[in-house]
Amino acid sequence: MIGIIGAGISGLSLAFYLQKLGIPYILLEASEQAGGYIRSMQENSINRKSYVLELGPNSIMLDSELKEFINEIGLQDELLPSNDVSQNRYIFRAGKYRKLPSKPLQLLFNSFFSFSSKVAVFKERNKPKQTIENETLTHFFERRFSREIVDYALNPFVAGIYAGDPDQLLVAKAFPQLYNYEQQYGSVLKGFIKNKGAERRKPYSFKKGMQTLPEGIAQQLTHLKLGKTINNVQKNNNGFVLYTNEGQTYDVKQLVIATSAPASQSFLSDTYPEFSQALGKIYYPPLTAVHSAYKRHEVKHLLNGFGGLNPKIEGLYTSGSIWSSSVFPGRCPDEEVLFTTFVGGSQLPQNTTQSEQITLGKVHQELSENYQITNSPIYRNMHKWDKALPQYDANILEAHRIAEQIENEQLFVCANWKDGVSLPDCIKKGKKLAEQLAQVYAPGVANG
Numbered sequence: 001m002i003g004i005i006g007a008g009i010s011g012l013s014l015a016f017y018l019q020k021l022g023i024p025y026i027l028l029e030a031s032e033q034a035g036g037y038i039r040s041m042q043e044n045s046i047n048r049k050s051y052v053l054e055l056g057p058n059s060i061m062l063d064s065e066l067k068e069f070i071n072e073i074g075l076q077d078e079l080l081p082s083n084d085v086s087q088n089r090y091i092f093r094a095g096k097y098r099k100l101p102s103k104p105l106q107l108l109f110n111s112f113f114s115f116s117s118k119v120a121v122f123k124e125r126n127k128p129k130q131t132i133e134n135e136t137l138t139h140f141f142e143r144r145f146s147r148e149i150v151d152y153a154l155n156p157f158v159a160g161i162y163a164g165d166p167d168q169l170l171v172a173k174a175f176p177q178l179y180n181y182e183q184q185y186g187s188v189l190k191g192f193i194k195n196k197g198a199e200r201r202k203p204y205s206f207k208k209g210m211q212t213l214p215e216g217i218a219q220q221l222t223h224l225k226l227g228k229t230i231n232n233v234q235k236n237n238n239g240f241v242l243y244t245n246e247g248q249t250y251d252v253k254q255l256v257i258a259t260s261a262p263a264s265q266s267f268l269s270d271t272y273p274e275f276s277q278a279l280g281k282i283y284y285p286p287l288t289a290v291h292s293a294y295k296r297h298e299v300k301h302l303l304n305g306f307g308g309l310n311p312k313i314e315g316l317y318t319s320g321s322i323w324s325s326s327v328f329p330g331r332c333p334d335e336e337v338l339f340t341t342f343v344g345g346s347q348l349p350q351n352t353t354q355s356e357q358i359t360l361g362k363v364h365q366e367l368s369e370n371y372q373i374t375n376s377p378i379y380r381n382m383h384k385w386d387k388a389l390p391q392y393d394a395n396i397l398e399a400h401r402i403a404e405q406i407e408n409e410q411l412f413v414c415a416n417w418k419d420g421v422s423l424p425d426c427i428k429k430g431k432k433l434a435e436q437l438a439q440v441y442a443p444g445v446a447n448g
Contacts, residue, residue, distance in 0.1 A: 001026060002437055003242055003252030005230050005267070008036025009423055010414045011258030012217040012224075013430025016073065019221060021438045026250055027221060028242065030229040030263070034218040037388075038423075040209025043381065051338065052209045052331045053291045055383045058322050058340060059203040060213070060423045069427060075206065075216045082203040086327045088305030091156055092316065092370065097301070097308040100153065113148060120146040121189070129186045134394055137166035137174060144188055156309035160320040162421065163287045163345035163388045173392035173400075201424075203306070205328050213423075230267045239410060254410045254437060260284070261390060261399065261417045275406065278399040282417055284387030285346035290363045291324075292339045293332050293379040300372035303337055308370070316370075317351060317362045318343050336378065339367060346391055356382055390417035412437070 002018060004011050007029035015027040037056040044050050059082065062070070070076055090097040091112075101110040113121075124144050132139070137158065141150045150166065158164045164174070172179040181191025206212035218224055232243040239253040257264050261282040269276040306327055309320035318341050324331045325338040332338040341363050344352035351359075360380055367373055390396065396417065403413045414433050416426055 001252050002254045002256065002441065003240060003250060004028065004256045004258050004414075005242070006030075006036070006257070006259035006263070006415065007034040007214075007218065007224060007226070008258060008260075008416070008426070009038060009214060009217075010416060010426040010430050011256070012214055012221070013069075013427045014256060014258065014414050014434055015221050015224065015430075016217050017431045017434030018437065019223075020072075021434060023434070023438055023441050025223055026252065027224045028228040028230060028244075028250070029224065029226050030259075032226050034224065034226065035211055035214030036260075037385070038210050038214050039383075040211035041381070042208065043379070049333050049336075049379070050330075051291070051293060051379060051381075052328075053381055054205075054210055054324070054340060055289055056385075057210055057423055058324065059205050059327065060210070061201040062204045063201050063424070066424055066427060069431075073216045073220055075212060078206045078208070078212050078216070080205045080207050080328055080330075082205070082306075082327050083329070085304045086203055086306040090305050090308040091152055092308055092310045092314050092320075093152060097370065099305070113152070117146040117148045120149070125187045125189050127187065129182055131183065134397070135171050137169045137171050140171040140178070141166070144182070151313045152311050155313070156311045156320060159312065159345055159347050160307075160309040160342065162391075163285050163319070163342070164391055165346045165393075168346065168391065168393040170392055170394065170397075173396065203327065207330065233267050233271050235271050235409070254412065254440065256412045256414050256433065256437075258414045260387065260415065262387060264415070272402075272406070272411075275399070275402045278402055279417075281395045282399055283346065283391045283393065283395055284389065285349050285391065286344050286352040286384065286386050287388035288343040288352050288359060288382060288384040290318075290339075290341045290343060290360065291379075291381040292341065292363065292367060292377040293336045294339075294367075294373055294377050295375065296335055296337050298373055298375040299337050300374075301370075303371075307340075312347050317348075317366050319345055319348065321367070332379075341367065345388070352384060389421050392421075410440075 002025040004015055004025060004027045007027055011027055012034060015025055018025045039055040041053040043053060089100045091100045098112055127144055138150050141154045154166050158166045178188055181188045185191045185194055229245040230242050231245045234241045240255045242250040261279040265276045265279040303323045303326045307322040310316040310318060321339045321341040324340045400418055403418055414430055419429050
């Protein structure tokens with residue numbers, strides 16, 4: 001039997017595919033709810049008005065493979081495609097939100113960037129390839145493009161989507177596709193051109209919020225056990241023994257770690273002390289999500305896009321907002337608009353230490369100024385993650401190295417701190433690992 005610790009999206013996906021392949025497993029989750037960071041709120045308490053709030057991921061980018069996965073778990077009728085305006089992304093610059101070119105080559109024919117940056121983009125195709133060990137995203141983009149593109153495209157994107165700092169994140173770990181484009185084609189733009197025929201993905205959610213996804217997977221699983229906190233893992237000749245805080249034990253042949261690095265660190269400390277110490281070095285910045293609803297006629301900005309991101313160089317309090325009511329229908333009453341605003345992250349972690357009153361006040365002030373809002377919000381909600389997304393910086397390298405080594409001991413990792421943090425990454429690596437484990441457990445099953 002295969003043991004899986006952690007029923008976030010990675011652990012759930014792995015269990016689903018193992019079950020599909022007929023491989024025995026046990027999935028253990030400490031909380032009473034599966035899904036990890038995927039959390040939705042249905043708020044109906046304000047004058048019988050309904051709001052759908054995302055405390056974690058706000059959407060998922062679906063390709064044909066993932067749409068098939070959604071069909072397999074029976075959620076196709078719950079899927080909610082994003083509105084067409086979600087293709088538009090805005091960046092705050094010189095006092096207002098300006099539309100960012102949606103494709104790399106459009107940078108050359110748009111007024112967002114200076115002439116010198118356009119020249120840098122044009123010349124990137126002919127810049128010599130370099131291989132720089134542990135190169136940061138900032139260094140990579142500045143080397144191949146320009147500082148302006150770092151400040152007004154890379155920085156806000158990394159902060160808004162990954163709560164990250166491009167000065168720290170490693171390009172080969174955080175954006176391996178871009179790294180591989182340079183290595184394979186000699187140029188990032190050439191890589192995009194060569195792969196322009198690749199399937200386009202579109203943001204989706206679910207009618208009742210993103211939490212529908214983990215709940216739908218969990219309902220399919222026959223061997224998911226909630227409320228089971230693992231406090232120790234011991235290795236023996238037959239595999240592993242998992243000990244819960246209630247004194248229960250589970251004997252498994254292979255073990256998969258699908259929990260966050262801090263959670264994994266605690267139960268691995270006895271048997272894998274070096275691995276445990278390496279996991280303790282992975283940085284998870286704090287991040288606060290603030291939801292604000294306003295009357296539509298009191299917001300002068302058209303909100304005709306996915307949202308607006310704030311470059312650090314502009315000196316704003318928040319890292320940006322998703323225009324939730326523009327992206328998906330039914331997120332708030334029709335006569336209102338809903339913002340999901342992010343505070344903190346690895347660039348501005350100190351902003352999460354202030355009181356709720358101060359945070360809400362500063363968020364409202366910034367929204368009012370930048371979106372020309374003439375009145376106070378009619379509804380607000382705030383949720384803080386003390387440890388948000390794992391950062392793929394130099395501190396993560398040791399944990400990745402050890403994780404790859406100990407696969408020989410039948411200990412595997414399927415978590416968002418390795419091989420990608422996005423929801424598609426997590427689902428696809430769950431499928432990949434299930435097929436790999438099927439070959440170990442019963443050769444030929446995955447291909448049969």
